[in-house]
Amino acid sequence: MITIENLTKFYGKNRAVNDISFTIKDNEILGFLGPNGAGKSTTMNMIAGYLPMSDGKVTINGVDIAAEPVKAKMDIGYLPEIPPVYPDMKVKEYLDFCAGLKSIKGKKKKDEIERVMTLLKVKDVQNKLIRNLSKGYKQRVGFAQALLGNPKFLILDEPTVGLDPNQVVEVRNIIKDLKKEHSVIFSSHILSEVSAVCDRVVIINKGDIRAIDTIENLEKPLRDTRILHVKVAGSKATAAAVIGVTKGVKEITEVVDEGNNITSFTVQLDGDADEIRDTLIAECLKNQVSILEIYADKPDLEKVFVELINRPVKKTSLKDLMDEYITEEKSDDDKAEEEKEED
């Protein structure tokens, strides 16, 4: 288990990460979501022990990373945003070096290198210089490095950036498989990716945690259960007549003619969609209107994301309010400069 307590990071006067706390349970994939510049990479760098924290504590399996860095880092595999590869090394040489850094020796080292190369499908380039590899391959070599020695915790900073759609799917599947033996923290700014892979998500923006929950729970408050989408084949007028008079239907808000005698209706309901849906299907069948598709309104994932990151943060104390005030007072020039530096 990784515990993060009150983690804070200042870059000069600029607060990049603001008092965040969460835990990563065993065998869990935790998504770390936020727009660019939200503090994702900074947080991950601190968890991995690259950047020292300004305040707060990170414990890896009970070991404080600031107090006993070498011991804590034994359990971590880290893939930073830019894959940390040496352009002048061959893939196999590089992995051999990384295995050495993690004190993997002898036959085990050979086996480990073989294992990660097979897993990430970089075996065909093992004798190539890294400088000659494409971005996708470099990314996978960096990922392979993180998996060496089977560390219990994996910290992956945007592992799918720069991969082609095929590879993205492969890497996502690898990450899902890793769940059996590892805990994974996985950052992204693509919500659909996170929702496809992660058990829980932490959403941060401007250094503050906006939400920690499962995707389903996060979607719930934003789901409008009073709207049904119905797609029917056949006469538009008949269908509209049948749907319009069904009990529980308030009004038809939208009618879209999709050609080929197919029409989509968006229906506003009086009550809960789950109950009215069955009545509506029965009515349609009775009147020989064939339904092709019917579903309750789903919130747009991107909308959820935007909603969550823009949610105002509750200020808990006067000190927080004062800090916010001081930060905002800084001139725009300063901010731009700091952002540049952070990049």
Next chain:
Amino acid sequence: MFPIYKKELQSFFYTPFAYAITALFMLVFSYTFATAIAGMTSSDTLMFSFTEVFYNVTIYFIFLIPILTMRTFADERKFGTEVLLMTSPVSVLKIVIGKFLANMTVFIFMLAGTLVFPIITAINGEVVISQLICAYIGIFSWGAMFIALGMLISSFVESSILAAIIGELVMFGVLFLDDFSNTSFISNYPKLQSALYSFAAQPRFAYFSQGFVRLSDLVFFGSAIIVFLAWTYISIEKRRWNRG
């Protein structure tokens, strides 16, 4: 520590780097050697001690050492591989020492090449072996200090070229520190003069090349190496704390 040492050596010896820098060093060494024997009178030919050659070659050496050390930390930063080293279960101190030992190995490789001159001289004439050994001990400790200094400068910057240029400037300053402290301007301030002179490496190196191994000189070079390596360690840690 060993994987880092091995990786550094690979990057020196799997590329033409180590061979090119050794060849360049051999070139300047043979030039210095040729000048030394050209200026000899017939009475010197009986015994040849190489002391002057080693002393004179240092002026060329300070242009080569920054080239050797420039990539040590600057390149790690440039390629983003510093993250890999810092997040692996190896302490920063071990990283610094591993890299220092790798640079020293290339340095020894360079020095080993110069052995060919005493050997040939010994075959055709006579070499004062004791003085030769002293000169080698001297240039070894002298070089180790400058390598540590070069690594320190490499840890300050992100560009290896910049590290080399700054390194050359700083080392040039260190090389002529004793001459600087002997200028008439500085001699107006005797305390400053003696303080500067005590930091000068060149007079200490001169003792070695004259055939003296003095404990105080060994301690001087030894402590300078420790100070520069410790400073390198602090500089890397400080950069992490200040980053951004």
